[in-house]
Amino acid sequence: MNSKEKIIVGAIEECGLPEFGIENLPVRIDTGAKTSSLHVDGIKQFRRDGSPWVSFNIHPNVHNVEETIACEAKVHDIRTIKSSNGSSDERFIVKTTLKLGEHSWTIQLSLTDRSEMTYLMLLGRQGMGRRILVDPSETFLVQNN
Incomplete structure (x- = not known):
């Protein structure tokens, strides 16, 4: 994908996680972070058809922490992730669809x-893969459908 075909994003955008029932979630675009992360709580591990899964709650509205969406996802991996404050912890990694504009x-x-x-x-x-170019001086450059 050449630079003319890439999605130009700002430092903050709104995305959707349709498999989790999430639309218009503000997301911080961070080229300094290797792994994407999502705030969840109530993580519980279980097995389904012999595979590891997790259930968890997502807070889709940062202004209303009481609102939650109960979700489940197959565990793709468990990794040790180093956070921006230097501490490391083991985290469940799941795969899901990200929707950014169209x-x-x-x-x-x-x-x-x-x-x-x-x-x-x-x-x-x-x-981000090879799909995105980031303009850190801007926010909300992607038009949501």
């Missing part, structure tokens, strides 16, 4: 507690 693709998300962060989701380099 574009959508599969990303890997680490499930974690981002309650102390301004944005409940962070889109890292792996989630």
